[in-house]
Each structure stands twice: as structure tokens, then as C-alpha cells.
Amino acid sequence: xxxxxxxxxxxxxxxxxxxxxxxxxxxxxxxxxxxxxxxxxxxxxxxxxxxxxxxxxxxxxxxxxxxxxxxxxxxxxxxxxxxxxxxxxxxxxxxxxxxxxxxxxxxxxxxxxxxxxxxxxxxxxxxxxxxxxxxxxxxxxxxxxxxxxxxxxxxxxxxxxxxxxxxxxxxxxxxxxxxxxxxxxxxxxxxxxxxxxxxxxxxxxxxxxxxxxxxxxxxxxxxxxxxxxxxxxxxxxxxxxxxxxxxxxxxxxxxxxxxxxxxxxxxxxxxxxxxxxxxxxxxxxxxxxxxxxxxxxxxxxxxxxxxxxxxxxxxxxxxxxxxxxxxxxxxxxxxxxxxxxxxxxxxxxxxxxxxxxxxxxxxxxxxxxxxxxxxxxxxxxxxxxxxxxxxxxxxxxxxxxxxxxxxxxxxxxxxxxxxxxxxxxxxxxxxxxxxxxxxxxxxxxxxxxxxxxxxxxxxxxxxxxxxxxxxxxxxxxxxxxxxxxxxxxxxxxxxxxxxxxxxxxxxxxxxxxxxxxxxxxxxxxxxxxxxxxxxxxxxxxxxxxxxxxxxxxxxxxxxxxxxxxxxxxxxxxxxxxxxxxxxxxxxxxxxxxxxxxxxxxx
Ligand code: WTA
Numbered sequence: 001x002x003x004x005x006x007x008x009x010x011x012x013x014x015x016x017x018x019x020x021x022x023x024x025x026x027x028x029x030x031x032x033x034x035x036x037x038x039x040x041x042x043x044x045x046x047x048x049x050x051x052x053x054x055x056x057x058x059x060x061x062x063x064x065x066x067x068x069x070x071x072x073x074x075x076x077x078x079x080x081x082x083x084x085x086x087x088x089x090x091x092x093x094x095x096x097x098x099x100x101x102x103x104x105x106x107x108x109x110x111x112x113x114x115x116x117x118x119x120x121x122x123x124x125x126x127x128x129x130x131x132x133x134x135x136x137x138x139x140x141x142x143x144x145x146x147x148x149x150x151x152x153x154x155x156x157x158x159x160x161x162x163x164x165x166x167x168x169x170x171x172x173x174x175x176x177x178x179x180x181x182x183x184x185x186x187x188x189x190x191x192x193x194x195x196x197x198x199x200x201x202x203x204x205x206x207x208x209x210x211x212x213x214x215x216x217x218x219x220x221x222x223x224x225x226x227x228x229x230x231x232x233x234x235x236x237x238x239x240x241x242x243x244x245x246x247x248x249x250x251x252x253x254x255x256x257x258x259x260x261x262x263x264x265x266x267x268x269x270x271x272x273x274x275x276x277x278x279x280x281x282x283x284x285x286x287x288x289x290x291x292x293x294x295x296x297x298x299x300x301x302x303x304x305x306x307x308x309x310x311x312x313x314x315x316x317x318x319x320x321x322x323x324x325x326x327x328x329x330x331x332x333x334x335x336x337x338x339x340x341x342x343x344x345x346x347x348x349x350x351x352x353x354x355x356x357x358x359x360x361x362x363x364x365x366x367x368x369x370x371x372x373x374x375x376x377x378x379x380x381x382x383x384x385x386x387x388x389x390x391x392x393x394x395x396x397x398x399x400x401x402x403x404x405x406x407x408x409x410x411x412x413x414x415x416x417x418x419x420x421x422x423x424x425x426x427x428x429x430x431x432x433x434x435x436x437x438x439x440x441x442x443x444x445x446x447x448x449x450x451x452x453x454x455x456x457x458x459x460x461x462x463x464x465x466x467x468x469x470x471x472x473x474x475x476x477x478x479x480x481x482x483x484x485x486x487x488x489x490x491x492x493x494x495x496x497x498x499x500x501x502x503x504x505x506x507x508x509x510x511x512x513x514x515x516x517x518x519x520x521x522x523x524x525x526x527x528x529x530x531x532x533x534x535x536x537x538x539x540x541x542x543x544x545x546x547x548x549x550x551x552x553x554x555x556x557x558x559x560x561x562x563x564x565x566x567x568x569x570x571x572x573x574x575x576x577x578x579x580x581x582x583x584x585x586x587x588x589x590x591x592x593x594x595x596x597x598x599x600x601x602x
Contacts, residue, residue, distance in 0.1 A: 005031070005035050005036070005039070005040060006030075006032065006035065006205065006207055007029065007030045007031035007032070007035070007207065008028070008029065008030040008031075009029060010026035010027055010028050010029035010210060010234070011027055011028035011029075012026075012027040012028065013025065013026065013027075014027075014425065015027055016425045018423075018425070018445055018450050018451065018452065019445070019449065019450060020441075021440070021441055021444070021445045021452075023425045023429060023431060024210075024211050025210065025211070025232075025234055025235035025238070025425070025427045026210035026211075026234040026235060026238070026427075027210070027211070028209075028210070029209070029210035029234050030207050030208065030209060030210070031207070031208060031210060031233065031234060031237075032110070032111065032113075032205035032206060032207060032208055033110050033208075033214060033233050033236075033237050033273065033277075034074060034107050034110050034111045034205055035205045036237060036277055037107065037237075037272075037273060037276035037277050038050075038067060038070055038071045038074060038107070038276065039071060039205070040279075041067045041279045042067060042068060042071060044279075045066075045067045045279055046066060046067055046068040047066050047067075047068065048066060048067055048253075048279070048281065049064045049065065049066055049281045050065055050066060050067045050069075050070040050276065050281065050282070051063075051064075051065045051070060051100055051103060051281075051282055051283075051284055052064050052065075052255065052281060052282070052283045052284070052304050053065070053099065053100045053283075053284045053286070054283060054284070054285045054286065054287065054300050054303070054304065055099075055147075055286050055287070056147035056148070056149070056286040056287045056288075056291075057147070057287075058287070058292060058296070058299065062303070062304070063100065065100060067279075070103075070104075070107075070276075072201040073100070073104045073201075074104050074107040074108050074111055074203075075108075075111065075200070075201050075202055075203035076104075076196055076199045076200065076201045076203075077101075077104040077105055077107075077108035077196065077199070078108040078109075078111040078112050078199075078203040079199035079200050079201075079202075079203050080108075080173070080192075080195045080196050080198070080199040081108055081109070081112060081114065081139070082112060082203075083195065083198060083199060084139060084171055084173065084190070084195070085138075085170070085171075086109075086112065086114050086138065086139055087112075087113075087114070088112060088113030088114065088206055088208075089113065089114070089115065089213075090114045090115070090138045090139075091114070091115045091116075091117055091135045091136055091137040091138060091216065092105075092109050092114050092115065092116050092117065092137060092138065092139050092140075092141065093117050093118075093119060093128075093131070093132050093135070093137040093139070093140045093141070093169075094106060094109075094116055094117070094118040094119070094140075094141045094142075095118075095119045095121055095128065095140060095141070095142045095155060095158075095159065096118075096121060096141060096142055096143050096146075096155075096175065097121055097143055097145075097146035097147065097155070097177060097286060098261060098262060098284055098285060098286040099143070099175070099177060099284070099286060100284060101143070101175050101192070102118075102262050102284075103262070103271075103272055103284060105141045106118060106215075106262070106268075106272060107272070107276075109215075110214060110215075110233075111203055111205055111206065112203070112206050113206035113208050113212065115135075115213045115214070115215055115216060116214075116215045116216075117131060117132075117135045117137055117215065117216040117217070117218070117228070118215070118217065118262060118263050118268070119131050119132075119218070119263060120261055120263030120264060120544075121146055121153075121155055121261075121263060122261075122263075122544050122545060122546060123263075123543065123544040124158060124540065124541055124542060124543060124544045124545075125158050125161040125162040125541070126491070126541070126542035126543060127226075127542070127543050127544055128158065128159070128162040129162045129165045129166055130218075130225055130226065131218050131226065131228070132162065132166045132168070132169060133165075133166055133167075133168065134218075134225065134226075134228050134434065134435065135216050135228055135434060136168045137166070137168060137169060138168060138169065138170055138171075139169065139170060139171045139172065139173065140159055140163070140169060140171075140172045140173075141172075141173050141175075141192075142155050142156060142159050142172060142173070142174055142175070143155055143156070143174060143175040143176070143177040143178070143192075144156050144174055144175070144176055144177055144178055144179065144180050144182045145177060145178035145179075145180040145182075146177065146178065147178060147286065147287075148288060149287070149288050149290065149291030149292075150291060152178050152180060154180055154182070156172075156174055156180075156182040156183075157182065157183075159172060160183060163188075170188070171188055171189070171190060172188065172189045172190070173190050173191075173192050173195060174189060174190070174191055174192060175192040175193075176191065176192065176193060208233050209233075210232065210233055210234025210235070211232045211233070211234065211431070212232060212233055213230055213231070213232055213233075214231050214232055214233045214236055214237075215231055215268065216228040216229065216230055216231075216434045217229050217231070217264075217265055217268060217371055219265075219370075219371040219372070219482055220475055220482045220483050220484035220487055221439075221443065221475070221484050221486075222455075222473040222474035222475055222484055222485070222486065223474070223484070223486050224439075224484075224486065225487075226484070226487070227433045227436075227439065227440075227443070228433055228434030228435065229371050229372055229430040229433065229434075230430055230431050230432045230433065230434050231374055231428065231430055231431070232431050234427070235374075235426075235427030235428055235429070236269075236273065236374050236375075236427070236428045237273060237277055238427050238428075239374060239375040239426060239427040239428035240269045240270070240273045240274035240277060240374065240375045240428060241273075241274055241277035241278050242375075242427075243269075243274065243375040243376040243379075243396060243428075244256075244269075244270060244274030244275055244277070244278050244280070244375075245278050246381055246396060246397075247339070247365055247367060247376050247379050247380075247381055247382065247396070248308045248310070248337055248339065248365070248382055249337065249381070249382045249383055249384075250275075250278055250280055250308065251307075252279065253281075254280065254281070254307040254308060254336075255281045255283065255304055255305055255306050255307050255308070255334075256270075256275050256280050256281065256282050256283065256306075256307065256308045256310070257282075257283035257285065257300070257301065257304070257306045257308065257309050257310065258270040258271045258275075258282070258283075258310040258311075258339075259285060259289070259297065259309075259310065259311040259312070259315065260310075260311075260312070260341070260342075262284070264371075264481075265369075265370070265371040265374070266310075266341055266342065269374060269375050269428075270310060271283075271284060274375070283300070283304060283306065285300060287300075289315050289318065289319060290318065293326065294318075294319055294322035294323075294326045295322075295326035295327070295329060295330065297309075297311070297315070297319065298326065298327050298329075298330040298332060298357075299330055301330065301332055301334070301335060302330040302331050302332060302334075305334040306334060306335060307334055307335060307336050307337070308335070308336065308337045308338075308339070309335055309337075309338055309339070309357070310338075310339035310340070310341065310367075311339070311340060311341075312340065312341060312342040312343065312479070312480035313340050313342065313343050313344070313345040313346070313349055313480070313512060314342075314343065314479040314480050314510060314511055314512055316340065316345070316349045316352065316353050317346075317349050317509065317510045317512075318510045320348075320349055320352045320353075321510070324356060327356050327357065332357060332359070333359075335357065335358065335362055336362055337362055337363055337365065337382045337383075338353055338354070338357060338358050338362050338363070338364045338365070339364070339365045339366075339367055340353070340364065340365070340366050340367065341367045341369070341376075341480075342477070342480030342481075343477045343480050343512045343513075344390065344467075344468055344469070344470060344512070345366055345389075345390055346390060347389045347390045350364060350366070350389040350390055351389060354389075363380065363382045363383055363387055364380075364387060364389075365379050365380045365381075365382055366379065366380065366390070366391065366392045366393070367379035367392065368392035368456075368466070368468050370454060370455075371430070371482070372429065372430045372444065372454075373422075373426070373428060373429060373430075373454075374427075374428025374429060374430065375426075375428040376396060377395060377396060377399045377401075377422070377426070378392040378393065378394065378395050378396070378399065378401065378466050378468070379392055379393065379394075379396060380392075380393040380394070381396070388465055390467060391461075391465045391466060391467045392466050392467065392468055393465050393466065394464065394465060394466065395466070398426060399422065399424075399426055400422060400423050400424040401420060401421065401422055401423075401458075401466065402421045402422070402423045402451060403416050403417070403418040403419065403420060403421075403458060403460050404418050404419045404421050404448050404451070405418045405419075406418075406419070408447075408448055408449075411460075414460055414461065414462050414463065414464050415460070415461060415462045416459070416460050417457070417458070417459045417460075417469075418457070418458070419447075419448070419453065419454075419456070419457055419458075419472060420453075420454045420456045420457065420458040420466075420468070421448050421451040421452060421453050421454060422451065422452040422454065423450070423451050423452075429452070455471055455472060455473045455475060456468050456469070456470065456471060456472065457469040457470060457471075457472045474486060474568070476503075476504070476505030476513045476515065477505075477512055477513055478505070478508075478511050478512065478513050478514065478515060478546065478547075479510075479511045479512065479546065480512070481546050483515070483543075483546070483547055485502075485503040485504060485505075487543060487547070488501075488503045488515060488517070488539060488543065488547050488549065489501045489502065489503050489517075491538065491539045491542040491543050491547065492517055492519060492535055492538070492539060492549070494538060494542060495531075495534060495535055495538055497521045497522060497523070497525065497531060498519055498520070498521055498522075498535070499520045499521060499522050500519075500520045500558065501517055501518065501519050501520070502517070502518045502558050502566050502568065502571055503515060503516065503517045503518075503549065504516050504518075504568055504571045504572045504575050505572070505575070506551075506572070506575035506576050506577075507576060508550065511550075514550035514551065515547070515548070515549040515550050515551070516549065516550065516551045516553070516571075516575035516602075517535070517549040517551065517552045517553070518553050518555050518558060518571055518597065519535070519552055519553070519554055519555065520554075520555055520556065520557065520558065521554060524554075524556075525554055528554060531554075532552045535549070535552055536548045536549060536552075551575070551602045552602075553597070553600055553601065553602050554600075555593070555596060555597055555600065556593070556596060557590060557593040557596070558571070558593065558597075559571065559585070559588050559590075559591075559593055559594050559597070560588065560589055560590075561587050561588060561589070562587065562589055567585075567587075567588065569583065570582050570583075570585065570594060570597075571597070574597055574598055574601050575601075577601070579598045579601065582594065
């Protein structure tokens with residue numbers, strides 16, 4: 001007999017006050033999440049596959065790891081971290097590609113009570129520096145490089161750039177993956193394969209409080225630097241497991257594939273913690289949907305007989321543009337349930353997905369949630385909830401949304417449109433912003449006192465079904481990635497020729513939203529195209545390629561109110577191509593700039 005879990009039952013289920021705000025779930029409960037996600041399954045599932053890894057190169061072998069193997073690997077990495085001096089409560093930055101080791105690394109942190117801060121490996125040095133310093137990370141786990149289709153990216157050299165500006169970092173551990181030459185600084189940089197040899201495959205789990213930190217994950221804000229959302233162990237575990245099983249109606253033995261990167265919340269909750277807590281088989285895919293051709297997703301789905309497939313509307317929109325032969329050459333009969341996440345899905349994409357991938361038989365669950373919510377909040381339950389294309393439909397049992405008008409009044413009936421708030425706590429909600437509780441309060445609990453404000457607009461139709469209409473703040477969602485316009489603006493402003501910038505989103509066929517930048521230069525630019533590409537390169541270097549503006553319009557002024565505020569409404573309209581519908585411009589200091597902007601619109 002294996003020993004039972006080493007935790008302790010909670011004394012109280014919930015303590016909460018949205019005014020402070022303070023939320024505690026499972027007060028007094030003790031546990032280790034890895035015991036629940038791994039050890040607990042060993043009695044019955046030691047030989048069941050926990051993780052299927054499909055590498056970037058379709059000709060390389062995929063790997064299947066059983067729960068027993070996952071256990072041993074996680075324990076070994078946990079011991080490797082301990083050997084390097086990582087202790088309970090320390091913050092560990094993980095900057096790795098989509099390989100099994102990234103899962104071991106995150107779970108190993110959880111095993112020893114360290115807090116992981118996983119940074120999407122598509123971010124550049126600047127973004128990395130902000131995140132590492134904000135969390136005060138002690139160590140970085142990374143790899144020499146990563147693959148992206150045909151390209152190789154040198155991750156370690158990005159780390160080398162960043163680390164000089166990260167005073168809290170003592171060490172890095174580098175996993176050899178692409179084999180690219182890297183520079184290793186003696187005493188600071190260590191090879192994973194050398195260190196892991198010295199680590200045993202037995203590691204007692206650290207017993208944690210339900211409200212201890214599990215991880216920090218950064219998400220863009222409408223102003224200022226990204227916010228380090230803090231998630232705690234007990235509630236997050238319960239809610240990701242509950243939502244995973246409920247929404248996808250997961251049945252034992254099924255293969256679940258969430259195509260997100262583990263560097264985003266979707267990867268944390270539905271590649272790792274939710275599925276593993278439920279004893280599922282989860283796919284980690286290293287590749288991209290468009291390489292070597294537009295059939296890659298369907299190839300992988302066929303190969304691993306994927307039963308539940310969860311992706312972003314952006315991916316669907318781009319695959320929808322490819323000939324259907326890319327779909328039809330694969331046998332997708334194993335797929336039973338489809339899901340989407342990250343941005344609104346348009347009806348056309350919904351129908352294409354339902355018809356061509358789901359053979360008109362599989363329910364499509366359009367799941368609405370956020371980094372802050374930790375898990376799915378509003379979504380159909382597969383085979384239970386009536387589907388309505390482009391609607392996230394109904395809140396999951398336990399989730400209590402409230403639609404508010406701008407004056408702060410709750411619109412309590414059906415057939416209304418307003419701002420989406422949540423009026424009662426749920427277990428996986430972020431507890432704070434790391435190191436800045438005041439910002440947490442100001443951002444989420446001040447607009448509508450006593451309620452959590454999501455930043456999203458929504459409609460609730462006559463049947464009570466929810467349709468998320470998009471952000472109502474200065475966050476834009478580009479290919480499913482959240483970006484603060486302020487962050488992009490300050491990156492563009494770093495260019496020596498640039499005096500001032502305003503960035504807005506505009507509708508984009510594939511990405512959902514594109515990035516439109518209005519840029520004022522000190523001198524009228526002569527070589528506009530050159531300057532555009534310099535600006536794009538700069539943004540790519542500071543934030544990452546995902547933040548590169550799609551359109552850059554050089555202007556001599558921006559529409560400002562007399563109090564000096566940029567009227568973004570006007571800039572958005574121009575970017576959307578709605579120049580004739582600008583509304584009231586009488587409060588502008590200089591209405592003539594609007595004509596100029598209109599004439600030069602791209
Ligand atoms: C948007 C991703 C419409 C929304 C899990 C939210 C959605 C933001 C949907 C959070 C959906 C997410 N329909 N919009 N099904 N899902 N969003 O933090 O604007 O990366 O506030 O979390 O994505 O993005 P995040």
C-alpha cells in the first residue's frame with residue numbers, strides 16, 4: 001500500500017471580502033499539488049501515459065511519459081533545484097520551449113514549495129528583465145535554444161542579455177535542446193544534464209498551506225508594467241480540475257490536447273495542472289500549426305488519437321484559409337469535443353471548426369476566462385449546454401457574473417449589454433498582484449466596488465446567454481495574446497527619432513486584432529519604410545515579435561482634449577476605417593490633426 005496523501009483537510013471553505021480585497025479558500029488546508037497531480041494516481045495509473053510530447057520536427061519521435069516516469073522526473077528536477085540552493089518560497093524563472101522538461105520544471109518547483117514564474121519563450125530580453133526583477137527570481141531554468149518551425153531561436157543568448165540587468169539571479173540551469181553553441185559562465189551557468197545526474201528520483205513533497213503561492217504569471221495591464229498575477233495552491237488546483245472535467249466532460253483514458261504555450265495561463269491550467277489533477281493524458285506540442293504545412297495540427301491529432309482538442313480562434317481563422325485537403329487527409333474520428341479560448345470567436349470560424357474538424361457532431365465549447373480567473377468561468381458544458389455560435393453561453397456552476405452599466409448599476413435582467421463583473425469569489429481567482437496589492441485593488445475592485453471587474457464588455461441575451469464583446473480598456477488581444485497599448489507605446493518611444501506614440505487595436509482577419517501605431521517624429525521622416533522596419537525591430541527586441549505593429553502611420557500631431565488626454569476613440573475609428581463616423585470632436589485642442597490623420601490612414 002502506498003501512503004495516503006500527506007495533507008490536512010481545511011478548517012473553513014471560504015473567507016472573503018471584495019472590499020479589501022481578500023479571498024481565502026480552504027483555510028487551514030495543507031497539501032502539495034504535485035502529490036495530487038502525480039503521486040495520487042500512481043496506485044491506479046502508474047503505467048498510463050501522463051504526457052505525450054510531440055516535437056517540432058514531424059520526423060522526430062514523439063515521447064509518451066507515464067505517470068510513474070513523470071513522478072521520477074519531477075522528483076529528480078526537484079532535487080536538482082534543491083542542490084542548487086532553491087528553497088520553499090523562492091521564485092524561479094522558467095524560460096523554456098514546449099518540451100517535457102518545462103513541465104518537470106514547473107512541477108518540480110511546486111514539489112519543493114518554490115514559486116514558478118514561467119515566461120513565454122517568445123518574449124525578448126526586455127520583457128524578461130521586467131518579469132524577473134519584479135518577482136525577484138533567484139534562478140532561471142532555460143534551454144540553449146528552441147525551434148519555431150524552420151527557425152531556431154537562441155534562448156540562452158537572450159538570457160545572457162537579460163541577466164546583466166537582473167541582480168537577484170544567482171544561477172541558470174540550461175537544458176541542451178537544439179545543440180546551438182552557447183556561452184556558459186563558470187559558477188553561474190550549469191548544464192541541466194550534468195546536474196540532473198547528481199539528483200535522486202525520490203523527493204518528499206513539501207507540505208504547503210492551501211493559500212501559499214503556487215505561481216506568478218504576468219499579464220499586460222492597460223497602464224504601466226505587466227502585472228504579476230499571484231495564484232495560490234488549493235483553490236487553483238480544485239478549480240482547474242473541476243473546470244477541466246466539467247467543461248470537457250473528460251472521460252478516463254481520453255487524450256486531451258490544448259495547443260496553448262505553457263507560458264500562458266491556458267497552458268498552466270489546461271496543459272498541466274487541470275488535466276494532471278484529473279489523471280488525464282495531456283499533449284505537449286512543440287511545433288506550430290503552419291509548419292511543415294497547414295495540416296500539422298490535424299496530423300498530430302490523428303497520430304495521437306486526440307479526443308478533446310482546445311485551441312485559439314486565431315489558429316482556426318488561419319487554418320480555415322488553407323485548402324480543406326489539409327484537413328481531409330487525416331482521420332479525425334477520435335475527436336469528440338472541441339474548445340476555443342483567448343478571444344471572441346467569430347461565427348464563420350465557429351462554423352468551420354464545427355463542420356470540418358467536428359464533423360458537425362462535436363460540441364464546440366467557447367470558454368471565456370482570464371489569467372486572473374485561473375480557470376474557465378463562462379462556457380458551455382460539452383453535451384449539456386445548448387450551443388450558440390460566438391457565445392460563451394452560461395457561467396459554470398458556482399460562477400456569479402453581474403453585468404453593469406457605466407454608472408455602476410447592475411443590469412439584472414436578460415437582454416442587456418454592459419461590463420462584465422463577477423460578484424462572488426471562485427477558488428482559482430488571483431489573490432493579488434505580486435508586490436502591489438493596491439494595484440490589484442485599483443485595477444479589479446475599484447471600478448465597481450464590491451465586485452471583480454474583468455475589463456471585458458458583454459451582452460446577455462434574452463435567454464441569459466453571454467457573448468463576450470471584447471476589452472473595454474486599453475488592452476488589445478492580438479492572436480489571442482493580451483497586450484497593453486501603453487507597453488507597446490513606450491517601446492516605440494525608445495526610438496531616437498520618435499517623439500510620441502499612440503497605439504490602438506483594429507480588426508484583423510486572422511489575428512482578431514492588429515496593432516496600429518500613430519507615431520510623431522521629431523523631424524519629418526524621409527525614409528518612412530526604413531523607419532517603420534527599425535521601429536518594428538525595436539519593439540520585437542524590447543517586448544517580443546508578437547508586439548510588432550502591423551501598421552505605422554507617421555503623423556504630426558495626435559487628437560488631444562484640452563486636458564491633454566489622447567482621444568483614442570478617434571484613433572480607433574480611423575484605424576477601423578470608419579473615418580466618417582468620428583462623433584464629437586469639438587473638445588479637441590486642434591481638430592485639424594484629425595483631417596491629417598484621416599487623410600494619411602493606412
Ligand atoms: C479574452 C486567456 C471572448 C477576454 C484565458 C479576456 C475571450 C482575455 C475569451 C483574457 C472568449 C478570453 N471569448 N474573449 N472565449 N477568452 N477572452 O489573460 O478579453 O490571456 O479578458 O487569458 O481574453 O486573456 P488571458
